[in-house]
Amino acid sequence: MGISHSKNIIELIKQGDETALEKVYSENREAFINFSKNYNIQRYDAVDIYQDAIIALQQNAINGRINNLTSSVSTYLFAIGKFKIYHFHRKNSKTEYNNDIQLDEKNFDLDVDFLDEELTKQQRILKKYFPKLGERCKSVLSLFYFQGYTLDEITEILDYSDKKVLKSQKSRCVKQLKDLVNKAI
DSSP states (O other): OOHHHHHHHHHHHHTTOHHHHHHHHHHHHHHHHHHHGGGTOOHHHHHHHHHHHHHHHHHHHHTTTTTTOOSOHHHHHHHHHHHHHHHHHHHHHHHHHHHHHHHOHHHHHHHHHHHHHTSOHHHHHHHHHGGGSOHHHHHHHIIIIISOOOHHHHHHHTTOSOHHHHHHHHHHHHHHHHHHHHHHO
């Protein structure tokens, strides 16, 4: 799908054309499920994540958030899916983390200390203060620095009105993190 073809598809979805949405769904489903295997996602979870990504795509089209799509519909859909995979793992690791604490706090603390020995001083500081940021800041910084998304992709994924607003948000988040770290030092 080229970008001009993608704009036509988005316009059809925006107008409520179910056939266009079904076409996007069927053309990308298996590719996304195979793509998700790279992130240790089971097939049944991949299907759920994919359906959530399709719904987000549809909502973003209807709400006019992707009128000026600069990529193919598939690329945009996979970017949403990748973000949802990230949140899936984050949610599941939090659950496991909380279960570990409830089961045996002493063993958990020893494991964390052992892992921390592998980290540099700077990484330990960031690990300590990153969670203190707001959810929006954590999402922006994670997508940009840890997952390698471009500002254009993040603008679309997180539904920012434009790239300048996102850039400004990212700068504020970095400053906020630096301030937290500087207070600690």
